[in-house]
Amino acid sequence: MTGQDPLLSVEAVTAGYGDATVLFDASFEVRPGEIVAIVGANGAGKTTLLSTVVGLVRPKAGRIVFRGRDLAHRPAHTRTEEGLALVPEGGRLFPFMTVEENLMLGAYAPRVRADLGRRYEEVTEIFPVLRERRAQEAGKLSGGERQMCAIARALMSRPTLLMLDEPSVGLSPLMVGRVFETVERLARSEGLTVVLVEQNVTEALEVADRAYVLDHGHVVRGGSAAALLADPEIQQTYMGV
Amino acid sequence: MADLVNVVTVGILLGGIYALVSVGLNLIFGVIRIVNFAQGEFVMLGMYGAYAGYAFLRLDPYVSLLVLLPLFFLFGAVVQRLLLAPLRNEPSMQIFATFGLLMLIENVVLALTRGTAYSVPSPVSQAGIGLFGIQVGVVRLIALAAATAAAVGLGLFLRNTMPGRAIRAVAQDRAAATLMGVDVERIYMITFGIGTALAGLAGCLLAPIYSLSPQIGTSFILPAFAVVVLGGLGSVLGAYVGGFVVGLTEALAGYYLDPALKYAVIFGVFVLVLIVRPSGLFGKVGAEEVGLRDQS
Numbered sequence: 001m002t003g004q005d006p007l008l009s010v011e012a013v014t015a016g017y018g019d020a021t022v023l024f025d026a027s028f029e030v031r032p033g034e035i036v037a038i039v040g041a042n043g044a045g046k047t048t049l050l051s052t053v054v055g056l057v058r059p060k061a062g063r064i065v066f067r068g069r070d071l072a073h074r075p076a077h078t079r080t081e082e083g084l085a086l087v088p089e090g091g092r093l094f095p096f097m098t099v100e101e102n103l104m105l106g107a108y109a110p111r112v113r114a115d116l117g118r119r120y121e122e123v124t125e126i127f128p129v130l131r132e133r134r135a136q137e138a139g140k141l142s143g144g145e146r147q148m149c150a151i152a153r154a155l156m157s158r159p160t161l162l163m164l165d166e167p168s169v170g171l172s173p174l175m176v177g178r179v180f181e182t183v184e185r186l187a188r189s190e191g192l193t194v195v196l197v198e199q200n201v202t203e204a205l206e207v208a209d210r211a212y213v214l215d216h217g218h219v220v221r222g223g224s225a226a227a228l229l230a231d232p233e234i235q236q237t238y239m240g241v
Numbered sequence: 242m243a244d245l246v247n248v249v250t251v252g253i254l255l256g257g258i259y260a261l262v263s264v265g266l267n268l269i270f271g272v273i274r275i276v277n278f279a280q281g282e283f284v285m286l287g288m289y290g291a292y293a294g295y296a297f298l299r300l301d302p303y304v305s306l307l308v309l310l311p312l313f314f315l316f317g318a319v320v321q322r323l324l325l326a327p328l329r330n331e332p333s334m335q336i337f338a339t340f341g342l343l344m345l346i347e348n349v350v351l352a353l354t355r356g357t358a359y360s361v362p363s364p365v366s367q368a369g370i371g372l373f374g375i376q377v378g379v380v381r382l383i384a385l386a387a388a389t390a391a392a393v394g395l396g397l398f399l400r401n402t403m404p405g406r407a408i409r410a411v412a413q414d415r416a417a418a419t420l421m422g423v424d425v426e427r428i429y430m431i432t433f434g435i436g437t438a439l440a441g442l443a444g445c446l447l448a449p450i451y452s453l454s455p456q457i458g459t460s461f462i463l464p465a466f467a468v469v470v471l472g473g474l475g476s477v478l479g480a481y482v483g484g485f486v487v488g489l490t491e492a493l494a495g496y497y498l499d500p501a502l503k504y505a506v507i508f509g510v511f512v513l514v515l516i517v518r519p520s521g522l523f524g525k526v527g528a529e530e531v532g533l534r535d536q537s
Contacts, residue, residue, distance in 0.1 A: 077423055106421060
């Protein structure tokens with residue numbers, strides 16, 4: 001898995017909102033088939049980093065190279081077509097649409113739309129509960145179901161790279177375990193590459209292959225997840241050990 | 242009793258017209274979050290379009306529709322692209338822009354027509370049908386049927402097609418829709434185009450009913466605002482049903498109280514609804530926050 005060209009490489013990206021800069025010169029890379037965790041405290045710039053990768057935030061400087069092409073200045077809505085998918089924090093489902101409609105919108109990109117029916121079957125195979133909830137408004141799902149639905153919606157576009165922003169927020173410990181387990185299973189069985197952004201540092205490092213630590217908008221550490229997990233400094237700062 | 246039947250019939254027919262104007266207004270508001278003050282002028286332009294078709298080509302207004310609807314759709318899309326899209330980061334300026342458009346259109350038409358009142362005849366203009374012992378104009382029944390067809394058609398489009406779902410997705414969460422691959426600016430153009438085409442449709446249907454004047458837009462936009470608040474911001478069904486509520490209120494108040502009081506009564510109900518049920522009769526509670534949140 002190592003030694004290949006990176007699938008995604010974020011190179012010296014500086015980004016923010018208006019005059020406020022949130023990310024400074026941030027770089028990281030993701031190789032095919034990896035699970036990469038990006039951890040850091042609340043407000044470290046993790047969400048901004050993902051938003052920049054998917055194009056919702058325009059970088060002020062730097063490159064976002066995905067499969068060898070710089071996407072930094074291409075419009076956000078074209079990223080799904082390229083094979084990038086983001087599960088935003090809280091899921092951001094369309095609350096007044098049914099679960100089924102949410103999933104259908106996941107296959108909006110022309111690349112996958114023709115194949116919508118088959119993909120719907122495949123994805124709801126992974127999340128059988130969504131079949132039962134098919135006609136329910138997404139806004140009325142429980143927290144765990146909502147997260148499952150959001151992941152399923154992202155999978156509808158047959159992404160190459162799946163990014164998840166704080167998938168554990170607001171879930172019970174049992175549900176958190178289930179979400180991480182699902183992510184790991186998807187990566188291992190479907191050959192999906194995953195970027196996992198988490199405040200829940202221990203769990204994230206346990207499922208990840210490699211990880212980066214973001215602090216006040218700077219990438220301060222990077223390396224194998226196991227090494228970071230064992231690092232006393234990381235333990236002290238982020239795990240309350 | 243005969244009076245009541247008569248008044249209710251008038252109210253329902255009027256309601257159909259209000260519904261038609263309001264559905265487009267509400268769609269634009271629900272999706273783009275713009276209160277389009279010029280919607281009434283688009284109706285007025287539709288009426289003059291029907292007149293032009295009649296004056297230059299001897300076309301029946303119901304035939305002119307076939308040409309005018311696509312033209313109005315394009316006009317709306319262009320207004321969105323050239324006027325409103327550049328102001329996307331200044332939502333209150335967008336509203337002023339539609340107000341500017343209102344004044345511009347009204348005064349251009351005023352200058353061109355020099356204030357002459359026109360009317361557009363259709364072979365069915367004078368025809369009536371006896372219903373419940375009263376005479377009902379065929380042109381009014383056509384407007385009612387068309388309003389119903391437009392509302393039902395739009396509802397089906399929004400619910401059952403991918404572009405329709407994309408429009409609803411943008412209304413509910415722009416950023417999430419972008420993540421799905423939806424081009425939000427394009428959806429705005431389509432939405433404004435549909436809203437404008439609905440106003441054009443209303444204008445064509447109204448041309449054989451009312452005598453044309455450049456200021457007539459105001460008499461549709463005011464009740465339409467009441468309809469939208471009553472039915473619930475962004476709801477197609479709400480705008481449709483709300484149209485009848487306002488039409489009936491206007492007819493009943495005009496007949497049993499005083500015609501001079503009809504707007505007072507309508508806007509009394511308007512304020513009351515805002516107090517007791519701000520989301521309207523069919524509005525989703527919290528839909529407002531959903532549509533407006535984030536927007537990074």
